[in-house]
Amino acid sequence: MVAYIAYYLVLVGFTLANNRTYIARLRLSAENQSLMDALLEEASSREEVIASRTSELSLSNKQLAQQISRRKELERRTQQDLELLNSVINATSDLIFYKDYAANDGRYLGCNESFINFLGRASKDIIRQTDRQFFSEKEVKLIHATDHIALKEGSHVVERWMEDPQGHRVLLSIKLSSFNDTQGNVRGVVGIARDITDQKKTEETLRFQQRSLEHLAHHDALTGLPNRLYLIDKLNHALLSPDLNTASLAVLFLDLDHFKDINDSLGHSLGDEVLRAVSRRLSACVRKADVIARLGGDEFTIVLQGIGSSIIAVEVAQKILKVFQEPLTLSDRTLNVSTSIGISVSPGDGVTTEELLRNADAAMYRAKRSGRNTFMHYSPDMTERALARLSMESDMHTALARGEFHVAYQPQVDMRSGELMGVEALMRWEHSTRGNIPPEEFIPIAEENGLILAMGSWVLEEVCAEQKRLKNAGLSDIRYAVNVSGRQLLNPEFLALVEHIVSTKDCSGSQLELEITESVLLHEPELAAKAMQSFREMGIAIAIDDFGTGYSSLAYLKQYPLNRLKIDASFVRDIVVDPDDRAIAQTIIALGNALDLEVIAEGVETEEQRAMLVSDGCSLGQGYLFSKPISPADLLVYRSSQR
Known part of the structure; x- marks a missing residue:
């Protein structure tokens, strides 16, 4: 039992010892676990911090990488832009440079290819060099002067002639601008220079052309005179001048006589030569202060300023007429040219430009009507006549279209037997409101303004058409005389026109006669003879109308292919009572007989005139003794009454 108890006690003691050990171990294990938990908690906390910091660092690294990438992209783009800018700068033809004036010597910091080429140096030989290495001292002073203006004012533009490496002088337009350093202080200048040599030449050409256009706008291209x-413009200014209070102003209006005949017969080229020669003569007749202008065609105007009296204007007109007495010497001939002059003086004859020109023009037309080659001073009654003339001229332009013109036929008879031998076609104008207008009023105007060509063609067509109608009516053996002006005869196209009319109207040329005034022989005898010969070859007869009233040389008559002379009515009118008129008529009759030409007397109105003319050897007559001008129908009646 003791043993058992002892065993039990030993067992209990061992158990207690083991328990204490176990408990101690448990306590240690618990402490270790607590420590481990603390360590784990701390480790976990540190991991979180590390993770957070790692995340932050990763984000920072990412942002830094992005910044580096953006900076590299910016640098790349900047480099591209710089390369593009450099390419553009080098591609431009403008000279670009920049200079450093920090040390006040203006050394080149950079330039483009065009500037390098202009200097003819390599880039390395330009950078850090000054202008003295490239330009003369005189040019350097000019360059530095303009550079310093730009440094002071911020910018400056200058044009400068310089010499390129080939020795060519070029004009540069240089724009200078200052630039600053990093501290904001002015450091130097940037320059852009452009070669404007060709531009300047173009501008000069344009300016010259502009001046030429302005000159042409105010001057006559043919003569060089003012227009x-x-x-x-000059007259308007002159009339406003205070000098008019103490001096007068005169206007001379000139129109060349028979100039249209020159153009028609000799051509416009020679006509232009005449106008140039006339302008030179007129210029020699006046002072430099006076104005000579060509108004157009053959019209010239002279303005005399500051004259003390109208007598001065008369003296100038007389001087001009005297100068024109000398023939004009042209390239291949000499030509007699005269002029008619009208004078108006301010303030008596007008106080405005329009009045002075209009009144001088009216006076000029009076000079024309007075026989030409003279001058006339304006008088108030001329204005009414000039207005009437303008009205008539205006009406003439439409009279043909309105059918106001017609042809009347005056019989030409054998004064011994009374037999009808022919007729003269006479143009008549029955105005719609003014009634019958005499030929002596409208024919001279038509000759002056050129309408005579159209009117003459119309008359010829009417006569040729009437000739055929009368022939069909039984009147087939008479001659039809048609008046032809000098302008018509000498017109190069007139022959072809007559041929065309005769052909298309089926007219007999052998029954036509062209009556030409004696004055034509005076102005252009050779051309007149050539034209007359062409018509004679067509079978058309030629008569000299109003013979004895002109100044043609009798020696010329035998050179012309004539058929008939017509004694002017002025010699027939008083032939019975005036021995001189009879002597002239007898001379013309004798001349005609000597040259084997028919002679016909115009204006025979009395039996005494008829008898005297017949006794003197003139067998053909025309006048109111036999018949007035009549219609084609009355002409048939007239012929029937003779039988």
């Missing part, structure tokens, strides 16, 4: 626009 109407210039004249009116």
